[in-house]
Amino acid sequence: MQLTAPLLVDIPQQQYKLYGLDAQHLVAVGEFLLEKHTAAAFCNMQTKAAKYGLDLQLCSAFRPFERQVHIWNAKASGKRPLLDASSKPIDYQSLTDPQLIDAILIWSALPGASRHHWGTDIDVFDANQISKTALQLISSEYQANGPCFALYQWLVKHAEEFGFYFPYQAQKSGVSPEPWHLSFFPVAQDYLRQFKADELAKVLSHAEISLQSQLVERLTELVDHYVFYVAPSPAESQYDT
Numbered sequence: 001m002q003l004t005a006p007l008l009v010d011i012p013q014q015q016y017k018l019y020g021l022d023a024q025h026l027v028a029v030g031e032f033l034l035e036k037h038t039a040a041a042f043c044n045m046q047t048k049a050a051k052y053g054l055d056l057q058l059c060s061a062f063r064p065f066e067r068q069v070h071i072w073n074a075k076a077s078g079k080r081p082l083l084d085a086s087s088k089p090i091d092y093q094s095l096t097d098p099q100l101i102d103a104i105l106i107w108s109a110l111p112g113a114s115r116h117h118w119g120t121d122i123d124v125f126d127a128n129q130i131s132k133t134a135l136q137l138i139s140s141e142y143q144a145n146g147p148c149f150a151l152y153q154w155l156v157k158h159a160e161e162f163g164f165y166f167p168y169q170a171q172k173s174g175v176s177p178e179p180w181h182l183s184f185f186p187v188a189q190d191y192l193r194q195f196k197a198d199e200l201a202k203v204l205s206h207a208e209i210s211l212q213s214q215l216v217e218r219l220t221e222l223v224d225h226y227v228f229y230v231a232p233s234p235a236e237s238q239y240d241t
Helices: 013-019 036-050 065-076 097-107 149-162 185-194 197-205 212-217 219-228 234-240
Strands: 026-029 032-035 056-060 121-126 181-184
Touching (some): 032 036, 197 219
Antiparallel strands (some): 026 032
């Protein structure tokens, strides 16, 4: 499934999947779409987790560019709440445009720069402890006494066995820590190496996105901080040693 007409963005068509413009490389896992190797690894991990009494379920997987633009524009216009790094509300009307960009990026990826575009990254929860509708994806749900704490502890120990790791960790990434977000590093690392800020600039220049000119002006800085600055994958860590 191709999501954007090929002549709208002047980048190689094989690069479309990096920016959420193409879903041809994805397969269905229930109601979600995932890159095929990621899908197989997730299903294996889900089966193993069940043996420990955990109901490992997806609440987010592939997200197309258009969907990320919708989220971005809703937050930029005050139609969706803005939260600070402690998950406390921010008054969006009090912010300048640069401050608004920074506030949105605390919890929402820049369209075209989300790892969810790749189909390699997932948000997960324990459906034995909390329903998908009740889930807020806030840190307290994955901390001690939270409904997904046992799942998080299990994933810290076992996710790497299936090729997954946490890319957003404290002091190791530009994005706020997300204990619900896993990345299938055997494929995601290859996609990250292919990612280019100048290609993303072309994608954004064709989008109906709030704060467009400010985003393009700051794009190199934003990509360095929010795309390339992530916790090193286990494969990288092993290579470095």
